Amino acid sequence: MIPAAFEYKRPMSLEEAIRYLAERGSDARVLAGGQSLIPAMRYRLAQPAVLVDINQLPNLRYMQQEGGMLTMGALVRDTDVEFDKNIQSRYHLISDVSRVVADPIVRYRGTVVGSLCHNDPSGDWPAAALAARAQLVIQGSRGSRVESIDDFIVDSFTTSVGEGELVVEVQFPIPSARTSGAYEKIERKVGDFATAAAAIQIELTEAGMIKDVGVAVTAVAQKPLRVAEAENILRGEKPTLDLIRAAAAEAAKIADPNPDARGSAAYKKDMARVLVGRGLIKTLGRLGVVVA
C-alpha cells in the first residue's frame, strides 16, 4: 500500500522543527530514519497529516563523552554506534545491541533515538537503555527537560514525549573500568525482531561484589521491562550461580508475553529467564569473573 496523503516539512533548525510540531500538535510526527514510521504509514497504521523531517537539522549527529555521560544526538544512526571504536571497547552492552538490531540496511538509516521514541514492545534499544540507566533530553517550545528512561517508557508504542516536543539526545552514564554488559537476543533469522531478549549491565566493587546492576527484557510484555527484583537480588552480593539462577527466575515471573509465530507464551517466558541468566554470566565473564 502507499501512505495516505501528508504534508512534508523539512526544517533547517531545531526552532523551526519545534514550531511546526507545536503548530500541528497531534497531527504532526517527527521523521528520523523512517524505518518504523514509513512502514507504519504504508500499512496505514499511522496516518500523520504532517511529517516533520529532522534529517537536515544541524549538529544532531554526534556522540561525545562529557559530564559523566555518553551523549548521542537524535540523528546518530545504528551503524554510527556499531562501528565506533570507543563504543566497541568501553560500552559492551551498547556495542552488542548495535550489531543485532534489524539488518545492516535498516541500521544504516535507523536512529537510536528514533527507536527509543518508537518504543516497540520488542525493540532492542529500549531494553538496553533500561539496563544502562539512560536518560533523554526532550525539547519543546517552553525549553528542555531530562527524563529517565523508566519515566520515558510509558506503554506499548507510547512515551512521555508530548505534543510539540522532540527528543534531541539520549545520554548513557559512562561505565567505570569495572563495568561491563551484554545483550542476549534470540531471533528466528538475522534481521528479525526478538523472540525474546535480555539486556544486562553490571558494575563490580574492587572486592568483586556487585555494586550496581541493570537487568531488562524485551519482546516478553506490553513494553520493554526493567526486572527490578532481579536487580535487588544481585545488588550488593558476591556473584554465584545460585544467585544468578534466582535473579533470572524473576524475569520469567514478570514476563507476560503474547503467543505468536515466534513462540508460545510459556516458551517466551522461559526464554526471558534463560537469556537473563546467559547475559549475567557473559557480563561477569567479560569482567574476568567465572561464576560457580
Ligand SMILES: Cc1cc2nc3c(=O)[nH]c(=O)nc-3n(C[C@H](O)[C@H](O)[C@H](O)COP(=O)(O)OP(=O)(O)OC[C@H]3O[C@@H](n4cnc5c(N)ncnc54)[C@H](O)[C@@H]3O)c2cc1C
Ligand atoms: C525490516 C525491519 C527490521 C527491523 N528489526 C528490528 C529489530 O530487530 N529490533 C528493533 O529494535 N527494531 C527493528 N526495526 C525497527 C527499527 O530499527 C527502528 O524502529 C527504527 O530504526 C526507528 O528509528 P528511526 O530513526 O527509523 O525512526 P522513525 O521511523 O523515523 O520514527 C519512529 C517513531 O519515533 C518518532 N521519532 C523519531 N525520532 C524522534 C525524535 N527525535 N523525537 C521524537 N520522536 C521521534 C517518530 O515520529 C515515529 O513515531 C526494524 C525495522 C525494519 C524496517
